[in-house]
Amino acid sequence: MSAGVDLFRPRLARRRFVGRVFQGLCLLAGLASAVILLVLLLHVAWGGGGLLSQSFLTRPPSQLQPETAGVRPALLGTLWLMALTLVFAVPVGVGAAVYLEEYSRRSRLIDLINLNIANLAGVPSIVYGILGLAVFVRWLLGSRSLLAGALTMSLLILPVIIIASRESLRAVPKSIREAAYAVGATRWQTVRHHVLPAGLPGILTGIILALSRAIGETAPLIMLGALTFVRFAPGEWGDQYSFTATGLGSWLRDALNSPFTTLPIQIYNWAGQPDDIFRRLAAAAIIVLLVILLSMNAVAVGIRAWQQRHKTW
Amino acid sequence: MKHASSNRRFVVVLMALGAAVVYGQKSPRLSGAVKVDGSSTVYPITAAAAEMFSESQPKVQVTVGISGTGGGFKKFLEEKPELRTDIQDASRPITAPELERAAKLGVEFIELPIAYDGIAVVVHSSNKFCDHLTIAELKKIWEPGSKIGNWKDIRDGFPSLPLKLYGPGTDSGTFDYFTEVVMGKSKACRADFTPSEDDNVLVKGVEGDAGSLGYFGFSYYEANRAKLKLLAIDNGDGQPVKPDSDSIGKLAYRPLARPLFLYVNKAALAKPEVKGFLDFYLSNAKKIVEHPKVAYVALSAKLYEFVAQRLAAGTTGTVYGGPDAHTKSLNELYSVGDK
Numbered sequence: 001m002s003a004g005v006d007l008f009r010p011r012l013a014r015r016r017f018v019g020r021v022f023q024g025l026c027l028l029a030g031l032a033s034a035v036i037l038l039v040l041l042l043h044v045a046w047g048g049g050g051l052l053s054q055s056f057l058t059r060p061p062s063q064l065q066p067e068t069a070g071v072r073p074a075l076l077g078t079l080w081l082m083a084l085t086l087v088f089a090v091p092v093g094v095g096a097a098v099y100l101e102e103y104s105r106r107s108r109l110i111d112l113i114n115l116n117i118a119n120l121a122g123v124p125s126i127v128y129g130i131l132g133l134a135v136f137v138r139w140l141l142g143s144r145s146l147l148a149g150a151l152t153m154s155l156l157i158l159p160v161i162i163i164a165s166r167e168s169l170r171a172v173p174k175s176i177r178e179a180a181y182a183v184g185a186t187r188w189q190t191v192r193h194h195v196l197p198a199g200l201p202g203i204l205t206g207i208i209l210a211l212s213r214a215i216g217e218t219a220p221l222i223m224l225g226a227l228t229f230v231r232f233a234p235g236e237w238g239d240q241y242s243f244t245a246t247g248l249g250s251w252l253r254d255a256l257n258s259p260f261t262t263l264p265i266q267i268y269n270w271a272g273q274p275d276d277i278f279r280r281l282a283a284a285a286i287i288v289l290l291v292i293l294l295s296m297n298a299v300a301v302g303i304r305a306w307q308q309r310h311k312t313w
Numbered sequence: 314m315k316h317a318s319s320n321r322r323f324v325v326v327l328m329a330l331g332a333a334v335v336y337g338q339k340s341p342r343l344s345g346a347v348k349v350d351g352s353s354t355v356y357p358i359t360a361a362a363a364e365m366f367s368e369s370q371p372k373v374q375v376t377v378g379i380s381g382t383g384g385g386f387k388k389f390l391e392e393k394p395e396l397r398t399d400i401q402d403a404s405r406p407i408t409a410p411e412l413e414r415a416a417k418l419g420v421e422f423i424e425l426p427i428a429y430d431g432i433a434v435v436v437h438s439s440n441k442f443c444d445h446l447t448i449a450e451l452k453k454i455w456e457p458g459s460k461i462g463n464w465k466d467i468r469d470g471f472p473s474l475p476l477k478l479y480g481p482g483t484d485s486g487t488f489d490y491f492t493e494v495v496m497g498k499s500k501a502c503r504a505d506f507t508p509s510e511d512d513n514v515l516v517k518g519v520e521g522d523a524g525s526l527g528y529f530g531f532s533y534y535e536a537n538r539a540k541l542k543l544l545a546i547d548n549g550d551g552q553p554v555k556p557d558s559d560s561i562g563k564l565a566y567r568p569l570a571r572p573l574f575l576y577v578n579k580a581a582l583a584k585p586e587v588k589g590f591l592d593f594y595l596s597n598a599k600k601i602v603e604h605p606k607v608a609y610v611a612l613s614a615k616l617y618e619f620v621a622q623r624l625a626a627g628t629t630g631t632v633y634g635g636p637d638a639h640t641k642s643l644n645e646l647y648s649v650g651d652k
Contacts, residue, residue, distance in 0.1 A: 064365070143395065259374070272512075272513065
């Protein structure tokens with residue numbers, strides 16, 4: 001009896017103190033990332049804020065008069081790249097997700113596909129760059145073009161889109177599918193009219209977040225040879241094309257085949273130049289990129305909030 | 314009176330015709346793409362040339378990539394002709410393996426020196442004891458397996474101060490050039506230094522370390538003059554020379570001043586936009602190279618004239634075949650008189 005009392009020493013004060021120390025450390029860890037981000041943003045804003053203007057968005061870069069340089073080719077290049085990546089990656093990504101969630105039965109092949117998708121999502125982006133260089137640039141297309149860049153980026157974000165879409169479809173309750181089957185709907189009708197609409201907000205969020213990963217990528221594009229001084233954007237000089245189907249066709253073909261640059265690459269290029277003005281230009285371009293990124297993320301957050309309010313199950 | 318006015322009209326028509334002819338000769342409206350890639354050292358010159366060119370020929374798309382001289386030569390000598398770049402920016406002459414590959418692929422090229430660059434050897438601004446180094450000392454410091462980690466081991470009389478080394482990364486033409494002329498063998502270098510392809514990282518490194526020693530392109534030193542101390546280099550003759558535009562141009566700052574080159578794919582020269590760009594580049598070379606935002610050292614007028622002739626004649630091949638070629642000035646190599 002007395003031995004038991006001796007063994008138990010509450011030491012409450014000490015234990016509570018240790019608890020508070022742990023809490024404090026966790027708070028510091030939380031603050032550290034926020035503070036570092038804040039410092040970074042302030043540093044960038046301080047360095048590049050003065051150069052931001054409307055003409056910064058509409059002018060090409062300049063080696064000789066960097067004071068008047070802008071990001072037009074990089075900005076348009078980024079928009080082109082994102083639009084094309086969407087066109088390639090969304091149908092394939094969502095299609096794959098629908099098949100894997102709604103149609104497939106468990107089999108060796110499906111297990112293998114699942115394993116591959118999960119692994120691909122973790123592959124470093126430079127590997128996609130090497131793949132793009134070998135397959136699209138050297139083998140299929142024979143040019144270091146916008147199209148090669150967009151196809152590479154599509155591969156890069158495909159696993160992310162598939163995983164996000166699958167999770168969103170999985171969150172749609174089974175009862176909705178069963179109710180549709182009960183009134184005689186086919187599997188296609190069930191997917192088309194019930195499952196996809198219900199899962200759409202989640203899918204859209206996943207797509208936007210995947211795109212905002214792609215928009216900041218530099219490494220795979222450098223691998224493709226996009227680290228270039230370019231004073232024009234894909235699809236400029238539309239005046240030499242007629243406003244007919246064939247004219248638009250050749251305009252699009254030329255745009256897809258043209259060399260390009262993007263915002264992260266323009267930033268990388270400027271950040272490597274000796275003169276201080278180029279580093280301020282890089283900071284200004286970082287602000288442009290951050291604004292695009294944050295507004296994309298805001299749209300994703302908005303969709304999620306809308307979904308929470310309008311959930312039908 | 315009437316006669317005079319018709320005369321005047323005739324003159325006006327003649328002038329307009331003349332203007333049209335001159336205009337037509339000066340700037341035929343070119344379009345198409347010119348692909349340039351290669352050295353990050355040559356990049357500012359070619360980018361500036363592309364920018365000036367775009368003012369007179371806005372429809373020609375000149376792209377200037379930065380892959381390093383070695384990386385650029387890979388794109389200049391791609392297997393598929395449609396992937397090859399038209400012009401290669403090089404901060405060193407073409408190497409034997411690259412020559413072999415060009416011969417194997419049947420790529421004929423024209424070698425055009427375009428400017429001089431110097432390698433600046435720099436130390437921390439607070440360094441009071443070291444004003445110059447000899448090439449032998451540089452070799453002792455940088456050679457493979459070198460164990461020198463303190464300034465006192467470099468020369469008697471230097472204080473005891475840990476030595477921190479900064480230099481360009483192995484993809485850089487500056488690295489190739491420095492190792493070739495200092496060690497006598499390209500890419501021969503100790504491994505324990507801080508490398509970066511980004512010269513700004515090197516500037517920052519040397520700036521932040523009292524015992525630092527680093528080297529990079531002279532133009533980077535010019536842009537960061539206030540933050541670093543520049544060393545004179547003694548080529549073994551007991552006369553240290555500091556790099557400046559004069560000593561670099563005369564190659565008195567030996568052996569760390571070097572010529573920069575364009576290599577032009579001869580087949581690409583058949584495209585009028587490529588020829589137009591190169592003609593513009595060479596005829597404005599001095600202006601471009603000495604532009605304050607570019608700030609390299611221009612060749613002599615005589616050499617530029619010679620280079621333009623070389624392009625016009627389509628002379629292919631390199632003059633850098635011999636083992637001691639890099640010790641000779643451009644004037645000697647191309648047999649051009651001094652004045």
